[in-house]
Amino acid sequence: MQDFHLLIVGGGPGGMAPLLAAHRMGRLGHLLKLGVGIVEKTDSLGAGSIGGYAINSDSSGRTFTDCLLSDEPTEVTRLATHPVTQRIAAAGDGTVSLRDAGSFLGLVGEALACMIQDEPASAVLTRHSAQKATRVQNGWQVEVFDELSGQHRVLQARHLVLATGGHQPVERLAREKVGDLSLVEIAGDRLLQSGDVLTTGGLEKVAALLAGRPSPKVAIVGGSTSAAAVAHALLFRLPSVTFAEGGVTLLHRRDLRIFYPDRASALAEGYTEWTEDDVCQISGRVFRLAGFRLDSRELIMQVRGLGGRPPEPRLRLHRLTADDAAARRIVDEADVVVAALGYRPRALPIVGWDGAPLDLLASTGPQMPLVDRECRVLDANGRPISRLFGIGLAAGFVPSGPLGGEITFRGQANGLWLWQHDVGSLIVKAVLKKADKPGRPASRHAAAQIMSKTPVDFTAVVEGV
Numbered sequence: 003m004q005d006f007h008l009l010i011v012g013g014g015p016g017g018m019a020p021l022l023a024a025h026r027m028g029r030l031g032h033l034l035k036l037g038v039g040i041v042e043k044t045d046s047l048g049a050g051s052i053g054g055y056a057i058n059s060d061s062s063g064r065t066f067t068d069c070l071l072s073d074e075p076t077e078v079t080r081l082a083t084h085p086v087t088q089r090i091a092a093a094g095d096g097t098v099s100l101r102d103a104g105s106f107l108g109l110v111g112e113a114l115a116c117m118i119q120d121e122p123a124s125a126v127l128t129r130h131s132a133q134k135a136t137r138v139q140n141g142w143q144v145e146v147f148d149e150l151s152g153q154h155r156v157l158q159a160r161h162l163v164l165a166t167g168g169h170q171p172v173e174r175l176a177r178e179k180v181g182d183l184s185l186v187e188i189a190g191d192r193l194l195q196s197g198d199v200l201t202t203g204g205l206e207k208v209a210a211l212l213a214g215r216p217s218p219k220v221a222i223v224g225g226s227t228s229a230a231a232v233a234h235a236l237l238f239r240l241p242s243v244t245f246a247e248g249g250v251t252l253l254h255r256r257d258l259r260i261f262y263p264d265r266a267s268a269l270a271e272g273y274t275e276w277t278e279d280d281v282c283q284i285s286g287r288v289f290r291l292a293g294f295r296l297d298s299r300e301l302i303m304q305v306r307g308l309g310g311r312p313p314e315p316r317l318r319l320h321r322l323t324a325d326d327a328a329a330r331r332i333v334d335e336a337d338v339v340v341a342a343l344g345y346r347p348r349a350l351p352i353v354g355w356d357g358a359p360l361d362l363l364a365s366t367g368p369q370m371p372l373v374d375r376e377c378r379v380l381d382a383n384g385r386p387i388s389r390l391f392g393i394g395l396a397a398g399f400v401p402s403g404p405l406g407g408e409i410t411f412r413g414q415a416n417g418l419w420l421w422q423h424d425v426g427s428l429i430v431k432a433v434l435k436k437a438d439k440p441g442r443p444a445s446r447h448a449a450a451q452i453m454s455k456t457p458v459d460f461t462a463v464v465e466g467v
């Protein structure tokens with residue numbers, strides 16, 4: 003039975019993040035010597051699902067390439083001169099296409115895979131899917147299915163990280179109400195989920211559904227980054243569809259907040275709907291976690307008439323209330339309804355010491371997180387499960403204290419930069435059982451000089467209505 007110090011299930015951007023954090027901290031070599039296994043369903047590491055979205059990133063080019071930095075030259079730092087990296091780095095504080103981001107993360111995954119495979123105690127298990135994890139003495143036993151051999155195998159690990167990404171479960175959709183009626187019942191077969199719409203095929207499907215309509219109408223239910231991304235994609239990525247005034251409506255419950263890099267620039271644009279509680283006390287950024295960024299930010303500013311942006315009459319906002327006849331009418335009249343309700347963690351079936359399935363907190367309610375503020379997976383009673391960590395899309399990690407963020411933030415912070423830095427470091431430190439000195443700045447290796455020296459920031463893909 004293969005035995006690892008650390009086993010990561012899911013080799014997407016979330017699964018790579020603790021390794022990139024260790025790389026930045028100069029601890030990756032040590033960790034790999036102890037033994038790291040990665041179980042990934044597909045045939046490669048790094049990209050996960052991010053490159054499949056036909057939209058631009060809401061984090062900057064710089065936040066992606068920052069993960070290459072480390073004190074020592076490695077396979078990863080060498081990527082700094084790769085043309086894909088340079089294309090992404092050239093975007094600076096601007097957006098990049100998620101397809102490019104996916105290619106870049108695929109390269110990072112390849113480089114990490116080389117480093118892992120060079121270490122006899124470590125292994126990359128692609129085309130393997132984890133089926134369940136059972137708590138045993140000194141850690142976990144994970145049953146995996148090897149797609150190539152068609153065999154089931156059992157792996158042993160002292161520490162286990164779930165980085166299996168997120169999904170948009172239909173059951174979650176079934177609970178969503180518009181007014182006092184079920185969204186599924188009102189929208190019927192006109193209803194799509196944001197994750198499906200934001201792919202190239204998904205946008206083509208929407209274009210086909212709207213073809214020939216003299217005045218096409220789309221209702222988007224959600225106040226998250228995904229909801230704004232859907233609105234942006236509909237308005238700017240469907241050349242065959244012409245929306246009239248109010249053709250797209252965003253129905254939302256939460257306030258639509260705007261990110262500003264600091265208080266002064268918010269005030270300079272007359273943006274005053276924040277207090278000190280909405281400012282990250284570490285970085286001074288306004289709505290660091292809750293604020294829309296880049297393309298979505300511009301669109302929401304336009305439609306809200308903020309910062310002197312030109313109006314965007316094709317998009318209308320509607321604030322959902324309890325008994326909302328107007329919302330019902332908007333959904334009724336829409337040709338297509340898009341639910342942008344966020345993501346839930348996929349996780350993995352977990353079996354306890356006693357051989358009985360162990361329910362997770364995340365399964366007890368639609369807003370419940372998978373992890374606590376130390377990335378530890380929580381059981382149904384909210385207690386951390388020993389040696390089990392979670393990271394990545396929909397894990398529900400909320401930064402606090404030295405990690406920054408505004409104290410008024412509610413939701414999920416789904417940003418790669420955060421996972422590759424502070425969040426990944428939490429896991430690395432716990433797994434190495436030694437507190438690395440926090441805040442030790444990574445010296446920028448010569449090969450990585452194309453990156454700017456000003457500190458980058460993470461983005462938060464905030465999910466929810």
Ligand SMILES: Cc1cc2nc3c(=O)[nH]c(=O)nc-3n(C[C@H](O)[C@H](O)[C@H](O)COP(=O)(O)OP(=O)(O)OC[C@H]3O[C@@H](n4cnc5c(N)ncnc54)[C@H](O)[C@@H]3O)c2cc1C
Pocket residue numbers: 011012013014015016017041042043044049050051052055058059060061100130131132133165166167168200228231348350393394395416417418419461463
């Ligand atoms: C529309 C959208 C736009 C986004 N834009 C940005 C952005 O601009 N910037 C940013 O920082 N973040 C962004 N994110 C958030 C986040 O970075 C991405 O969602 C990213 O893909 C999440 O990585 P992940 O590894 O958690 O999940 P995934 O990318 O889904 O990867 C999960 C991996 O786990 C594997 N897996 C799953 N289950 C198993 C199993 N049982 N056994 C083995 N392998 C398994 C999968 O094959 C996959 O490779 C965005 C998210 C969305 C939805």
